[in-house]
Amino acid sequence: MRLGLDVGGTKTDAVAVDDAGRIVGRVRVPTGWGPDAVARTVLEAVDRLVVEASVPRTDIRSVGVGMPGQVEPGTTRVVHAVNLGVEELDLAAAVAPQLGVPVRVENDVKAAALGAYALHSADGWGGGSGSMAYLNLGTGIAAGIVSGGELWRGGRGTAGEVGHISIDPNGPECRCGQRGCIEALAGGGAIAERWGRPGALPVRDVFDAADAGDPEARVLRAGLARGVAAAVRVLVLTADVDAVVLGGGVTALGPRLMADVGAELTASAATSPFMRSLRLDGRVQPLPAGSPAAALGAALIGVAHDTEEAFAHG
Missing domain, CATH: 3.30.420.40 (ATPase, nucleotide binding domain)
Structure with missing residues (x-):
């Protein structure tokens, strides 16, 4: 099971995704203000998925997080997320010790792009080749x-x-x-x-x-x-x-x-x-109203991280 979180200015959308890519649980929690509160929001969203979506904590393989602001390439460090009151935050350092699984962070728009691609892959321009x-x-x-x-x-x-x-x-x-x-x-x-x-x-x-x-x-x-x-x-x-999907x-x-x-x-x-x-x-x-594209994309980012970890450590 992979978890994906879309951390927005007022709410955080979180999904649990199984190995087949299906969303099997979804919750929303209010987003806190400031770096410490944002980290607590991530932990709360994971806890809510465990309880409300019946996701066994031992089944969680990775957590991906989509964040506004800039994410320094190759790191989990977020800077200038002004809508969250975050000037600088290494999110993985803040939450990974409590979660006990790999954490990856991506810009929210890029995460949403990956999620939108996955959601629309059956429409002729996705499916891994479009x-x-x-x-x-x-x-x-x-x-x-x-x-x-x-x-x-x-x-x-x-x-x-x-x-x-x-x-x-x-x-x-x-x-x-x-x-x-x-x-x-x-x-x-x-x-x-x-x-x-x-x-x-x-x-x-x-x-x-x-x-x-x-x-x-x-x-x-x-x-x-x-x-x-x-x-x-x-x-x-x-x-x-092949296509331009409008969201936001x-x-x-x-x-x-x-x-x-x-x-x-x-x-x-x-x-x-x-x-x-x-x-x-x-x-x-x-993009259909209420689509979980950004959270799904964040979960897929987490999958990519999990794969990289597997290659890195044999």
Whole structure:
């Protein structure tokens, strides 16, 4: 049995996965704030799986954890996870002694990409030979790329960081210092900041206001679709992935978001036979609501770690 945890800003999703890759248990627990509380959250999630999902502790072979922020390559050290109040945390050092099994840590978007690939592997572009990009539309914008069942990280681990590709040098300023980045147009945080009105779900409020005819909301909504469509084009034109799966909080907009993105992709292909030949609108699909992709991907990361340990120690 392998466990996978997706540690989010407010909740942690945890799954138990058997040797056949089936999810046999799932729990959710609130995420604590700060490094010590995050470590306790991981331990609590494992305890809850043991009790509520009837996972014998002696059957647990590995634990994989998807974390926001940067994970230093080849380590379990997380840095700059600002949404968790974590500036620096070696998660394996904090929890492995109590768990007694190998612990591996991965960036949450990359973990979600691996999980989404596994969940969709029966759809024709997975199954161990196809390729997929998982495009996370949340506070920020980032992607994970999977080919043949393996994450593609690039030479320095930045493959998929499409959010900071500038598509409009005269566009809104991005937190990275550039202008007109995909994230500045389509990131939930940037949209909320530019909207500047109180609300629990600012991006949804923007869509509602745009439907009601608000001119400012219409500009923001159009920019979001433009940014997401640009990210899809970048991922297909550079990595030639078979499919782009959209996930993250912004995808809760559902058909309204997908219709806008599809219309933007269709419009951009209208004058280009080459772009039409790529059939981009048919290569984009949303991750189903409530999908455990990130937690499943974290469990698979743990499996990879377990395999590496086996080779390393004979």
